[in-house]
Amino acid sequence: MRVREWARREGFNEQTVWQWCRENRMPVPFERMNTGTIIIHDPKYENQPAAPTANGRTVCYARVSSSDQKDDLQRQADRLKAFAINMGVKSPEVVMETGSGMNDKRRKLNRLLADPTVGTLIVERRDRLARMNAGLVESALKAQGRRIIVVDDTELDDDLVRDMTEVLTSFCARLYGRRAAKHKTDAALRAARDA
Secondary structure, three states: OEEEHHHHHHOHHHHHHHHHHHHOOOOOOOOEEEOOOOOEEEOOOOOOOOOOOOEEEEEEEEOOOOOOHHHHHHHHHHHHHHHHHHHHOOOEEEEEEEEEOOOOOOHHHHHHHHHHOOEEEEEOOHHHHHHHHHHHHHHHHHHHOOEEEEOOOOOOOHHHHHHHHHHHHHHHHHHHHHHHHHHHHHHHHHHHHHH
16 A cells, blocks of 8 residues: 555554655565655555464463572573463463573574464563563564463553663663673683692
8 A cells, every 4th residue: 555545544644654654664575666756565454364473373482581580590591481361361471581681592482483383472570581672572572463472561651761771771781791701711711720
């Protein structure tokens, strides 16, 4: 559909939508024709067969940062499973992973996000999914007809405060991550010299 019609249906100003298209910030797919016309491909309004993701599998995703939190990981997984059962899910799957929320190389999460049969992903808190830019993941899944359910969504509401928290978290992770690596390297060198 054309920009004007999509903007009217979604309640946006037409000029805002044009700007989003120019800046490639559209929340839904769009296409630029040779004539300059922009066609928006919003899955909500197109008559294409829906992927099986809308009523796909429900998966509970539990994550902790380090291996010394294994007990916390199991408790988190149990809480998520109980939440899913209370929602009416007959047999929720549970995926548990240990890894930093700052790291995007988490194999199990990446598999879940790439699997189109996973229709609903349940996480305890938004930072269990990702420390930063969890909203982008949520928007991408929403465009595919999939969803993320956050059990404890009592996070900061102010966008500026949330952004500052994410930036500080990023800086701290880099700072303390490097220090930890340096301390481990120094300890290994001392052990090698003393041997």
